[in-house]
Structures are given as C-alpha cells and as structure tokens.
Amino acid sequence: MAPTDRRDTPPDDLSADYAAAGFGNRLGFGQRPALILVDPVKAYVTPGAPLYAGVEAAVAACAALAEAARAAGVPVIFTRVRYMADGADGGRFFQKVGALACFAGDDAPLGGFAEPLAPRADEVVVTKQYASAFFGTSLAATLTAMAVDTCLIGGLTTSGCVRATALDALQHGFIPVVIPEACGDRDARVQAANLFDLGQKYADVVAMAEVLAHLRDRP
Template identity: 30%
Template sequence: METKKALLIIDMQNDYFEYGANPLTGSLEASLKAKEILEAFRKDSLPVIHIQHLSVRPGSTFFVPNTAGAEIHKNVFPVDGERVITKNYPNSFRETPLLDYLISNGITDLVICGMMTHMCVDATTRAAKDFGFNCIVISDACATKDLEIQAQTVSAKDVQYAFLAALDYFYSTVKTTREYLAQ
C-alpha cells in the first residue's frame, strides 16, 4: 500500500500563549517549529489538518467559543485548502470527522505537533496508532506546562520528556524539527 502523509497541528490556539488564559511553557518556540514543518508541507502540497479545541463545558476558562483565545495562533494559521476540524475532547478523533477525513483521503501516516503534549497530543497520537496510522511526533513543535500530583510539582520539561518518551516506543517515532526536515 502506498503511503500518504498529512500534518496534524493540534490546538495551537491563542489561549496557550503569553497573555492567554492558559499559557504553556515554550508555546511560542513550539509554534515557530510547527511553522517550519507547516511550510514544508505547504511547499510540497501535502495535506494539512488543523485541530481546534472549543471548550463547551460549563465554567470553561479557556478555548471558549467565539473568543480570541480560541482562535488558531497566527504562526500556524490555516490557509485556503487546509482542513480545520473542531473538537470538544482531548482525543481529536472523538466525535469529530477526523477519522473519516483521513480514510477518505487515503492518509496512512501522520506527522503530529501541537499542544498540550501531555493531553491532546498524547490522546490523539495513541488513538491514531490504534486506528492503524503510522505516527511521527515532532518533539520541539509541542508544548506543555508544569503539572501537580500528590503535592508535588512536575516541571514542564519533565512532563514533556516523560510523555514523549512514552510515545516513542509503540505509538510513534519522536523526532525534532531538524531531524524531520533533514530526512
């Protein structure tokens, strides 16, 4: 079977950046790396899918529909012909047309970047693998934040490495932007 790849940019939205409602560590830097990958896909006329999270839960504090914070960040803003799929859950496949879109377009391989590494990137990558897609996660084009558990703070750097290390075994191949673009 012939392979056909697509770029999946998950939740690179304004609320995750400085002055947003839920800023992440390194979001600007990650978006600039994602922009490099995006430009390569555009140059080669390969499919690009933007995932936009809209939080519809009562009391949501970020990604609230019809707010500037929910908009896709300018560094990776979609252009005509790029698919935008909205979601309401961490897994980009849950209750969205993503799977049907990928299958109907013959996509076999996904290059994944986005935010947050520990939540939506992780959930989507695992689901994609379970649906039979080959996945590459671009490590430096993802961002996360400090987490807390049992009164302990886990630094964003440690969260990032732990989740990427877990994905780099069965669920995906993890590469930097430089490694990916050099292949």
C-alpha cells in the same frame, strides 16, 4: 527466577531497559503523510491565560512544518477546541479542567490560532471538544479518504491533546510521528516523560530536522 526490581534500574539505562523488553520499535514514515497541528492556539502563548505554557518555540516550529508540508504537497490539518457558552458539550472533561472555559463561546479569543499560524482556505480545520483530535470528529474518515497512512503530529500540549491524538492515530491504523520541537508542555519534566513514553509505546518521536528532510526529499 525472580523478576528484576525495576526500582534499581539507573535512569541512564532506561532506554536500554525498554529496548531489551521489546519497546520502542520504529514504524517509519509510510507513503502518504499528513501534518496534523493539534490546537496551536493563543491560549497556550498568551501570558496570564490559565493555559499559558510558554511554548512559543513550538508554535514557530509548527509554522515551519506547515510551510514545508505545503511545499511538499502534503495535507495540513489544524485542530482547535470550542465549546458552547455553558460548556455543556464538553461533558466531564470541561468539568474536570476549569481552564477549558477559555474555549467557551463562538467568539472566545484564546481559541484562535496563534500567529503566525493560519489555515489556508483549502485546509481542513477540525473542531473538537475532547483531547484527541479523533474523538467525536470526522478526522479518521477524512484521512482515510485522502489515502493517508502517516500522521505527522505537532501542537499543544504534549501530555494532553498531542498524546491523545497520537494514541488514537495508532489505534485507527495510522503511523503516528510526533515531532518534539513542534510540541510543548507546561513543564520540561512532563514534556520529557510524555515524549519518552510515546516513543516507547505509541508513536515514533522523530527530530524536526529529519521530518523536514523527509518532506523535502519526497518525490
């Protein structure tokens, strides 16, 4: 039997087509979640900055998730990007994406967390040089020590650091839950394509209202 020509699959049938092939299974919330807010920093919400993406609504959603997680006793972990002044610790990634220069130096203002987000003194802040919050950091060990099994993920941007973090969460044995309202990208088409692909292969993509209800109803 000849294989189906996927070019003829109507866009409206895409989810059904993936489901029929075995994609998109729901993993669920697990028992011990942590909220990971990936790089919700000023660079993405400062007009004129090279990384500006117009994602202020996603930052506000991250702030609401942080408050809900704190109220539920769920750990909140922030990540940020920081490089040496010459970017030497950023390797090829720093060379590939020139806009990352806005994170170079200890006093890079665009690398600070966007208001109203602010880690509390007792919350973990992971400093990284690459897209994934897991690559080259202690995040996996920290989550394991906390007995976490589920990563609730928001932040910036969806196609970059959120996607990389969700993929690595899965590959480290955690359940990744990406909250679409709490992440954003430079273009709505890029946002939609990445959320679809994440939901089919690497993560549960779960509406913020459902995540908030889950946090509220935890014992």
